[in-house]
Amino acid sequence: MRLDVELEGFSGPLDVLCHLVESGGISASGISVSQLIRVYSEFLIENERATINEMAAFFSLIARLLLGKLKALLPPSPGNEQAEFERGSEAELIESVLERYRPYRAAAAGLAGMMQARGRSFTRGGSEEGPPWFDLGDLYSLCMVWWEMVRRRREGAGAAPAVLEEEWDGIPTVTPEEEQVEKRMVEIEILLSSKGSLQMSEVFGTVFSRQAFVVTFLAILEMARLGRVHLVQEVLFGDVRLSR
Numbered sequence: 045m046r047l048d049v050e051l052e053g054f055s056g057p058l059d060v061l062c063h064l065v066e067s068g069g070i071s072a073s074g075i076s077v078s079q080l081i082r083v084y085s086e087f088l089i090e091n092e093r094a095t096i097n098e099m100a101a102f103f104s105l106i107a108r109l110l111l112g113k114l115k116a117l118l119p120p121s122p123g124n125e126q127a128e129f130e131r132g133s134e135a136e137l138i139e140s141v142l143e144r145y146r147p148y149r150a151a152a153a154g155l156a157g158m159m160q161a162r163g164r165s166f167t168r169g170g171s172e173e174g175p176p177w178f179d180l181g182d183l184y185s186l187c188m189v190w191w192e193m194v195r196r197r198r199e200g201a202g203a204a205p206a207v208l209e210e211e212w213d214g215i216p217t218v219t220p221e222e223e224q225v226e227k228r229m230v231e232i233e234i235l236l237s238s239k240g241s242l243q244m245s246e247v248f249g250t251v252f253s254r255q256a257f258v259v260t261f262l263a264i265l266e267m268a269r270l271g272r273v274h275l276v277q278e279v280l281f282g283d284v285r286l287s288r
Contacts, residue, residue: 054134060142062105065112069139077109081251163197194257228256228270232286239288 063069084102235242248260264286268272277284 058143059105062108064114064139064142065109069136077106080106080109136233172210183207224255224259225262225266228259229267232260232267233272233288236286236288244284244286247286 113136144190177223232242232247235247247264248257264273264275274287275284276287
C-alpha cells in the first residue's frame with residue numbers, strides 16, 4: 045500500500061515520513077497523528093475497501109510515529125549524546141537521499157500524465173519506407189525473362205545465327221563500364237517519361253549488340269534497386285512491365 049501525506053515541511057509517502065521522524069530528520073512534535081488518521085480515512089472512503097495487511101501496515105506506521113512523539117516529549121538521558129550525534133548524521137544521509145529521489149518522483153508523475161493524455165488520442169501511422177519490392181517471382185522466373193529476351197533477339201536478328209550462337213556462349217568477355225549503365229538508365233527514363241510505361245521487350249527491341257544488351261539489363265535492375273522504376277510481371281513467364 046502506498047499512502048502519500050501532505051504536511052507542513054513534508055510531502056511524500058507515509059513510510060518515508062516515519063523514517064525521517066525516527067532518524068531525527070523531522071521533529072515528531074510537529075506531526076498531528078489525528079491528521080494522518082483523517083488522511084487514511086479519506087483513502088478508505090475513496091477506495092471503498094482495504095485488506096487486513098494494508099490496515100496492519102498503516103497502524104504499524106502510526107504506532108512508530110506515536111513512539112517518536114513520546115521520545116520527543118521525554119527528556120533525553122545523558123548517555124544518549126553519542127546516539128543523538130549518530131542520529132543526526134543518519135538524518136543528513138536520508139535527507140540527501142530524498143533530495144535525489146524527488147526529481148525522479150516528479151518525472152514519474154509527469155510521465156504518467158503524458159501517458160494518460162496519449163491514451164486519449166489516436167494518431168494514424170505513416171507509411172514506412174522499405175526496400176524495393178519486385179513482383180517478378182523467384183530467381184528462376186527472372187532467368188526465364190532474361191533468356192526469353194535473348195531468344196527474341198536472336199530470332200529478330202536473323203542475319204547470322206551461327207555468329208549469334210557463338211557470341212552468347214558462356215560469360216561475356218567484356219564487362220560493361222559504370223558510365224555505360226548510367227547513360228542507358230537516362231535513356232530508359234526518357235522513354236518512360238514519354239510513354240508512361242514500357243514492356244521489357246520494347247526496351248530490348250532497339251538493342252542489337254551483345255554489349256548493349258547486357259548494359260540495358262543491368263540498367264533496368266539498377267533502376268529497380270534505386271526505386272526509379274517498378275517492375276511487374278502480370279502473367280507467369282510473360283513480359284515484364286516497367287513503370288515509374
